Amino acid sequence: MNDFSYTQAATAKEATGRLKDKPAAAYIAGGTTLLDLMKANLQEHPQLVDINLLPFTGIEQTKDGLRIGALERMNAVGEHPLVVQQFPAISQSLLLAASPQLRNMASIGGNILQRTRCGYFRDPAFPCNKRVPGSGCPALTGDNHNLAILGVSDSCIANSYPGDFSVALTAFDAVLTLENQRGKQRRVPLTDFYLLPGNTPHKETVLEPGELIVAVTIPTTTQAQRSTYLKVRERSSYAYALASAAVGLDVQAGTIRSARVALGGAGAQPWRSREAEKLLTGAPATEATFRAAAAAALQGAQPREHNRFKVELAQNTLVRALQQVAAG
Numbered sequence: 001m002n003d004f005s006y007t008q009a010a011t012a013k014e015a016t017g018r019l020k021d022k023p024a025a026a027y028i029a030g031g032t033t034l035l036d037l038m039k040a041n042l043q044e045h046p047q048l049v050d051i052n053l054l055p056f057t058g059i060e061q062t063k064d065g066l067r068i069g070a071l072e073r074m075n076a077v078g079e080h081p082l083v084v085q086q087f088p089a090i091s092q093s094l095l096l097a098a099s100p101q102l103r104n105m106a107s108i109g110g111n112i113l114q115r116t117r118c119g120y121f122r123d124p125a126f127p128c129n130k131r132v133p134g135s136g137c138p139a140l141t142g143d144n145h146n147l148a149i150l151g152v153s154d155s156c157i158a159n160s161y162p163g164d165f166s167v168a169l170t171a172f173d174a175v176l177t178l179e180n181q182r183g184k185q186r187r188v189p190l191t192d193f194y195l196l197p198g199n200t201p202h203k204e205t206v207l208e209p210g211e212l213i214v215a216v217t218i219p220t221t222t223q224a225q226r227s228t229y230l231k232v233r234e235r236s237s238y239a240y241a242l243a244s245a246a247v248g249l250d251v252q253a254g255t256i257r258s259a260r261v262a263l264g265g266a267g268a269q270p271w272r273s274r275e276a277e278k279l280l281t282g283a284p285a286t287e288a289t290f291r292a293a294a295a296a297a298l299q300g301a302q303p304r305e306h307n308r309f310k311v312e313l314a315q316n317t318l319v320r321a322l323q324q325v326a327a328g
Helices: 011-019 033-041 075-077 081-086 089-094 098-103 108-112 165-171 274-280 289-297 309-327
Strands: 006-009 026-028 047-050 059-062 065-069 176-181 185-189 212-218 227-232 243-250 255-263
Touching: 006 165, 011 026, 011 047, 011 212, 047 212, 059 081, 065 081, 075 081, 075 089, 075 098, 075 108, 089 165, 089 227, 089 243, 098 255, 108 165, 108 212, 108 289, 165 227, 165 255, 227 309, 243 309, 255 274, 255 289, 255 309, 289 309
Parallel strands: 006 047, 026 047
Antiparallel strands: 059 065, 065 212, 176 185, 176 212, 227 243, 243 255
């Protein structure tokens, strides 16, 4: 771990100004992701700028939906009555993650910016196109058990985001508010925030240098209110998803009027399946419909030697999630 200086910013302008002066500096809130990366020498920052004093907190209903400040902690959001009642899949995605201790520390903004758990990325002894562009991807022919099968490329098959929260956010049309070094804000749909690896897997998001995540807003919809997040993992707690599904349905008299579907653990980014949604809309809420939608969601999968099981696992996970929501 490299030596670094530490400072605390009282305003967003002060925080972004620090990074303008030192572009290699980084923001820190809970630090549960950043410090791990620094300890492993995967990221080096000469200065850390503590942003916990910034006014990026609060959970409130607005005309655009539920607005969650980026500095809110995972547990606080997952247990908040508005989230539990109006966005059950969002609540579940947070409370099924990590451990209570980490959820009490980790910020919402930091959770959105998690980086891949690919073992080759995490071990500097191996080449990795995410760490050093052009150096290669040993996961293509090596241990790819936990890696992605959707949206991958010949340059990278890692899941760029390994968590749960952004999978649920992706399903329900969440929008991020970002603030840059000039104090200007912009809104970016989460479906546009993460980048597919293509030939540039080291570019994971559209976040500009020095830009801050201020808040996330989730529209209040019937699908979000009737939703679930199902996570399948190798042990019952403190493990990342092998496959997960965030699902929301609007069902009337046994017919699906509209649907929202996103997959985790399977994609190179939180994976919104428009194909599954299209097939579900207007169809009867039956197992046959759900299995057809699951097949459509995985139609473009490109599995490798050790992660072929994920095709069937992701399909079954999605079917179970759809059954749970339809039964509720």
